Amino acid sequence: MTPLTSFLLILLKVCSFYWMVVAMPTSCKLQGHLVESVHHRLQDLGGDFPLHCFPYNVNMSFPDSAFPAPKANHHQCRRALWVVYKSLQQVQLMMEDKTPVGEGGVPWNKRKLDVFQNLQHQLLEQGSCLDSEDLGVLSSYFSNVTAVVKQQESASCGWMALKRDLDKVLVSALQKHHACFTWRDAH
Numbered sequence: 613m614t615p616l617t618s619f620l621l622i623l624l625k626v627c628s629f630y631w632m633v634v635a636m637p638t639s640c641k642l643q644g645h646l647v648e649s650v651h652h653r654l655q656d657l658g659g660d661f662p663l664h665c666f667p668y669n670v671n672m673s674f675p676d677s678a679f680p681a682p683k684a685n686h687h688q689c690r691r692a693l694w695v696v697y698k699s700l701q702q703v704q705l706m707m708e709d710k711t712p713v714g715e716g717g718v719p720w721n722k723r724k725l726d727v728f729q730n731l732q733h734q735l736l737e738q739g740s741c742l743d744s745e746d747l748g749v750l751s752s753y754f755s756n757v758t759a760v761v762k763q764q765e766s767a768s769c770g771w772m773a774l775k776r777d778l779d780k781v782l783v784s785a786l787q788k789h790h791a792c793f794t795w796r797d798a799h
């Protein structure tokens with residue numbers, strides 16, 4: 613190995629270490645304006661949770677305790693962002709598996725769904741360092757909703773619950789953990 617090669621190798625190691633230590637944590641962010649946009653696009657997808665779906669609520673109660681108390685320190689911010697990330701990710705997985713349907717099994721508007729999914733995809737890329745294999749406190753909720761969505765007679769209720777609960781997650785995060793997101797202009 614020539615001295616130049618070994619020098620370059622050392623430089624490379626130092627740089628990649630620097631990247632791991634310094635650059636990784638800063639990439640663990642979600643842009644607030646993207647979260648706001650995905651929330652608006654989600655609202656575009658359909659109306660309110662239908663009355664006749666109420667009985668299914670016993671099996672689909674989103675664990676509000678998943679969010680930390682609204683006093684942002686670094687650790688709690690990561691937790692709040694994780695809830696947003698993981699919820700968007702689970703919804704994405706469910707949408708890849710089955711087409712969301714409304715009343716009478718009619719699929720949701722394709723064009724609006726595309727716009728929503730595009731933003732969802734961007735956020736999932738941005739927050740990929742928040743990922744963890746374990747669904748933890750969210751696992752019972754998502755496995756129950758998946759079960760409701762898989763039954764033909766309850767599918768639309770499952771999707772509407774998912775929409776309602778994701779809406780709630782995004783609103784709570786934006787309101788109670790506003791400072792945890794990255795905002796383009798300081799205010």
Ligand SMILES: *[C@@H]1O[C@H](CO)[C@@H](O)[C@H](O)[C@H]1NC(C)=O
Pocket residue numbers: 667668669670671
């Ligand atoms: C809730 O889940 C239980 C167990 O999976 C099931 O037996 C029950 O029928 C479900 N209730 C509703 C309203 O879907």
Ligand SMILES: *[C@@H]1O[C@H](CO)[C@@H](O)[C@H](O)[C@H]1NC(C)=O
Pocket residue numbers: 670671672673674675752753756
């Ligand atoms: C999931 O369904 C079970 C069985 O019906 C129920 O006991 C549990 O509370 C449900 N979990 C959630 C988060 O709704």
